[in-house]
Amino acid sequence: MKILFRFSVLLAIxxxxxxxxxxxxxPNSSDDSGLAAAGKLSPPSWIQGKWAEPSDADTYxxxxxxxIVLSGLSFSxxxxxxxxxxxxIVKETKKTSTLYEVTITASGTGQEPVxxxxxxxxxxxxxxxxxxxxxGTTVTNYIRFNKN
Numbered sequence: 001m002k003i004l005f006r007f008s009v010l011l012a013i014x015x016x017x018x019x020x021x022x023x024x025x026x027p028n029s030s031d032d033s034g035l036a037a038a039g040k041l042s043p044p045s046w047i048q049g050k051w052a053e054p055s056d057a058d059t060y061x062x063x064x065x066x067x068i069v070l071s072g073l074s075f076s077x078x079x080x081x082x083x084x085x086x087x088x089i090v091k092e093t094k095k096t097s098t099l100y101e102v103t104i105t106a107s108g109t110g111q112e113p114v115x116x117x118x119x120x121x122x123x124x125x126x127x128x129x130x131x132x133x134x135x136g137t138t139v140t141n142y143i144r145f146n147k148n
Contacts, residue, residue, distance in 0.1 A: 041066055041090055046122050047100050051130070051145035060148060061120070061130065068102065085109055098122040103135055 043063040052060040059072040068090055086108045094101040100120045107113040115135040119142075120128050127146050131139030 041068060041092060041102075042095075043068060044095055044097070044100055046097070046125075047120055047128060050148040051128050052148040054144065054146050057148065061128075061145060070104075093117075 042065065045065075048063045048065060050060055050062040052058075056072075060070075062069040062071070086106050089105045089107075091103045091105070092101070093103055098121065102118050104116045104118065105113045106116070117133050117135045117137070117139070119131040119133070119139040121131075121142060123129060123144070125147070127144050129142035130145050131142040133139045
């Protein structure tokens with residue numbers, strides 16, 4: 001199951017942005033206090049560092065005080081990055097002492113933007129739990145990523 005999860009959402013975002021068009025959701029959040037504007041990030045201190053999938057150290061999330069890097073398989077996506085004609089913009093949607101959520105919008109030339117949603121739950125300092133879902137839906141499955 002972990003193999004299937006390995007950034008399948010991220011791969012889908014990049015693939016769809018390159019090959020097809022999709023609708024773009026723009027949910028209005030009533031609680032934007034403390035959230036950075038799209039393209040400007042400030043991940044909470046508890047999540048900063050590198051978090052890898054236990055079975056594959058090349059599949060990871062890395063958080064700094066102002067950016068997120070998602071890396072897996074043969075590519076990495078980070079805020080404002082452009083790779084293979086796809087540009088990624090990350091927007092914070094929720095930030096608490098135990099939860100951090102972002103929407104990643106990937107867009108390619110001549111394509112409609114595609115959104116992906118990631119939820120990160122604080123663990124005990126040695127791990128975080130990572131979930132993904134379509135934007136506007138609830139994350140129901142979380143995978144543990146270890147501090148690396």
